[in-house]
Amino acid sequence: MSRARINLPLTNFLYTLDQVALILSVDDATLRNHYIYFEGRSAGLRTGKMTARNIAPATAPPDWRVAEVHLRNYLSLKGYQVVEPKILGK
Numbered sequence: 001m002s003r004a005r006i007n008l009p010l011t012n013f014l015y016t017l018d019q020v021a022l023i024l025s026v027d028d029a030t031l032r033n034h035y036i037y038f039e040g041r042s043a044g045l046r047t048g049k050m051t052a053r054n055i056a057p058a059t060a061p062p063d064w065r066v067a068e069v070h071l072r073n074y075l076s077l078k079g080y081q082v083v084e085p086k087i088l089g090k
Contacts, residue, residue: 039051
């Protein structure tokens with residue numbers, strides 16, 4: 001995978017797993033098996049993985065999200081340069 005500049009939104013954001021997979025250019029199964037630590041479900045260390053949290057109510061199916069800070073940290077650790085979009089007029 002080549003190292004490239006990645007533009008992310010200005011505000012804090014909770015990314016869905018399919019959005020993270022799209023950003024990293026991997027399929028959903030690869031993302032779930034190799035890149036994500038599911039908080040409260042995964043066993044072992046989360047070293048080198050992004051933490052996903054379930055934001056769904058207890059009675060609903062899981063809705064896993066990755067906080068922007070976890071995505072940024074992961075990308076930085078892997079050598080990506082995270083770029084902030086510029087606001088026109090500032």
